[in-house]
Amino acid sequence: MSDTAGGRFLLPPLALYIHIPWCVRKCPYCDFNSHAAGPTLPEEEYVDALLADLDIDLQHVHGRPLTSIFFGGGTPSLFSDRALGRLLEGIERRIAFAPDIEITLEANPGTFEQAKFKGYRALGINRLSIGVQSFQEAKLKALGRIHDGGEAIRAADMARAAGFDNFNLDLMHGLPEQSIEDALFDLRTAIAQAPTHLSWYQLTMEPNTVFWNQPPVLPEDDLLWDIQEAGQALLAAEGYAQYEVSAYAQPGKQARHNLNYWTFGDFLGIGAGAHAKLSTPHGRILRTWKTRLPKDYLDPGKVYQAGERVLDSDELPFEFLMNVLRLTDGAPTELFSQRTGLSLQQLEQARREAERRGLLQGDDTRLAATAKGQLFLNDLLQLFLA
Incomplete structure (x- = not known):
């Protein structure tokens, strides 16, 4: 712990993200x-x-235990239980x-094998995230x-049979037609299927994708809004509380891994193209990113880390709020100083303007968007740009 810029800086919890790129x-x-x-797949080499990549990053651990591990991709479930x-x-x-560590593995229904998933569970992997996207054949094809839809249902059944509770x-919603x-x-x-958690988010057109260059016909904005309202009402009625823009539990x-991310916790990132957000005991916060292409990541003649950037102090308010304001309940006000080392006073003028516009809750103990602020999150965040 150290004094920085008028606040008390505390090293946040530490998580680990592992990218499997295939x-x-x-x-x-x-x-x-x-x-x-x-x-x-080059499982052994990867x-x-x-592990060699992680060895280099151990300098950022500072004695903290891992509170969560997340295998993302790609499709991590392509790897064998032996390799993982x-x-x-x-x-x-x-x-x-940490004694209660959460270890999540992303998987797709088409890669499910019950024997493999029992093996994963025996390793201590205690949470699955299954990429269903839709249960309807036409939508899945698009x-x-x-x-197919049947495989998606069987995947949930196999997850339970393998011991995942x-x-x-x-x-996704907002799909073609x-x-x-x-x-x-x-x-x-x-x-x-009784999942404990649902991620329900709108399909968007992203650069450098096939859909960006050959966009399908998507629902009009009015219909998208109706879908959003009807879906949120259904999820609430069925006991799934929204706690983030597209997360219901x-x-x-x-x-817990995502909550650490959204509350500006630290996370190591290993694997091709993995990103990290890391704090130092002296109050510096940096973002790092790894070599993107698997062939380069596996090349012993090349370095794992492709870049690093220390965040300027005037960037930190926006960086912090860009994450915590996605949470329905936001975060306690004291977390701002704990995570950034900055004084909460730096937010005062922008906070009052956001409250005046009805975008931020008028609660001195929390930083949380109003329902209107959640809908116009970009407008809310713009008020906090340096």
């Missing part, structure tokens, strides 16, 4: 760092590289695990997905 096939809407897998087991063992030899289903009835069918089908089942 998929069976690249989806046309996806702008993540993912690449079509060949007939064989695990070796991940060796990786987790290697990580735990290097960094202590999205370029390789599974905590899992997320990923769903989607009606309110289509969107609600997907939600009802998902809810019937049963009581006590919010994704």
Whole structure:
């Protein structure tokens, strides 16, 4: 802990993100760092590289245990339980695990094998995030997905049979030619699988994707709004409380890894293209990013880290609020100083203007957007730009 810029800086909790960059096939809407897998995956070489990458990043741990680990992608479930087991063992030899650590693995229904998932659960992986997107054949085909609706349902069944009592289903809305009835069918089908968590978010057109260059016909804005309102009402009625812009959970089942991210916690990032946000005991905050292409990441002649940038103090208010204001309940006001080392007084003028416009709650103990502020989050954030 150290004094910085009028506040008391505390090192935040530490998480670990692991990027597995391969998929069976690249989806046309996806702008993540993912690449079509060949007939064989370089599992052993990639695990070796991940552990070597982590060794270099151990300087940023500062004695903190890992509160969560998240395997993202790509499709991490393409890797065998043996490879992931060796990786987790290697990580735990290097960094202590918190007693209640949350370990999440992303998976797609088309890659589900019940025996493999029992193996994952035996490793200590205790949460799955299953990329369903839709349960309807026409919508899945339009999205370029390789599974069908039946496989998605079986994936949830297999997750439970493998011992996972905590899992997320990923769903999209605003799909090509989607009606309110289509969107609600997907939600009802998902809810019937009894996930503890649902990520429900709108399909967007991102640069450097097939859909960006060849955009499908999407629902009009009025229909998108109707879908959003009807879906949120259904989720609330079924006991899924919204705690972030696109995240809904049963009581006590919010994704702890994501909560750490949204409350400006620290996270290490290893793997091709992985990003990290890290704090130093002296109050500096930096963002790092790793070599993006798998072939370069696996090249022993190249370095893992592609870049690093220290955040300026005048950037920190926006960086902090860009995350915490996505949360329905926001964050306690004291968290601002704890995470940034800055005085809350720096926000005073912008806070009062945001409150005057009805975008920020008038609560001196919390930083939280109003319902209107959640809808116009970009407008709210602009008030805090330096």
